[in-house]
Amino acid sequence: MSTAQVAPETRLARPKRADARRNYEKILNVAREAFAEGGESTALEEIARRAGVGIGTLYRHFPSRQALLEALYVNEVEEVCRSAQQLDGADPWEALSEWFERLIGYLATKRALAGELLNYLDLDAPLFQECRTSLYAAGAPLLKRGQDAGVVRPDVEFLEVMHMVVGIAKIPTTDPGQIEHILRIALDGLRYRAEG
Amino acid sequence: MSTAQVAPETRLARPKRADARRNYEKILNVAREAFAEGGESTALEEIARRAGVGIGTLYRHFPSRQALLEALYVNEVEEVCRSAQQLDGADPWEALSEWFERLIGYLATKRALAGELLNYLDLDAPLFQECRTSLYAAGAPLLKRGQDAGVVRPDVEFLEVMHMVVGIAKIPTTDPGQIEHILRIALDGLRYRAEG
DNA sequence: AACTATATGGAGGCAGCCTCCGTTTGTCAA
């Protein structure tokens, strides 16, 4: 995860050539756009064309459709993690539900991307392990604070809650208000209440 | 929906020929299996081959991959609807949550199928309208009973709740216990409580 | 048995995935 900010090849011995790096970024950007517009099934050749590179170049950088999607996925996750850090100060319950609301809103704008991406979840791929770790580091403290403050039920795991929220975000409906409503219902179930 | 039980062609003027009907069923059965095994992306030619028919035949019965998936979808929905009717007698809250639990369990066994199917939700397709109507007829009474009995919060719509539950069912995890747990959290949010 | 509407199956056109390799280009040392 952290490596993606510094350019992915830093981990390798030799640095990439300048043109290679440029193309890498270009493809990534174009792909993000293209997938958002035309859905995850957009032809890779179309993406290559739009990026002004040959299909061979695309494939050298991203050996498969999957690889390209994963690279995008990493960016998405990063952005979500970042947004958690701005909520440190607020009321514990507010902070948590605010984060989830942002998460939902964020996923909504990227429905095609994020939604489809998550279907690729090969749950044991190291990439996703890494992402889960990052998400955990970003969001779990928010949950813990809520639990410590007694406003969140204690018998839930962070990842469970994440899954729930993401599941809700992916609900196919044209009305975003409905999703928010469903989220509110679900979060109500998360609140701690004396009678258990 | 109702037509699908009586053989789908009843709605047309002339009845299908016997061989046609046989092939129709054969393809449907093989497709269900194949999709369950190999995921939704199984080649249609593979399915035709397994069913012992030509690809042309498959395409006459199901003019597109989508059409085939939809035909399967209808069956799934029917089964779920049927299961709602066995719960008429029980305690209102029990009946509702039991239905959802069954629904989840059912979807779990058909993850590949049901999960992928729902991604095809073209929300305005008449087929889905019809399915929604059926689901509504089957499940809404359960919800209403709960609301009338004061055990379910009154500010929720049936379809919202359905979406929520299905969203949870689709969560990608290898541990089914986790899904059940998440469902329980979400249903807790559905319960009515005095303080609102 | 003959007739015809209905159904069959697979060849073939098309599109997208991915590989391979001859050509180009950035980089670096002299």
Add this chain to the structure above:
DNA sequence: TTGACAAACGGAGGCTGCCTCCATATAGTT
């Protein structure tokens, strides 16, 4: 600068899967 070479490029081409079309076969009818 220039030369040399590893690195990167790009697109032709093979492959597979989607779907159409139509010559052929057959169930059902008279």
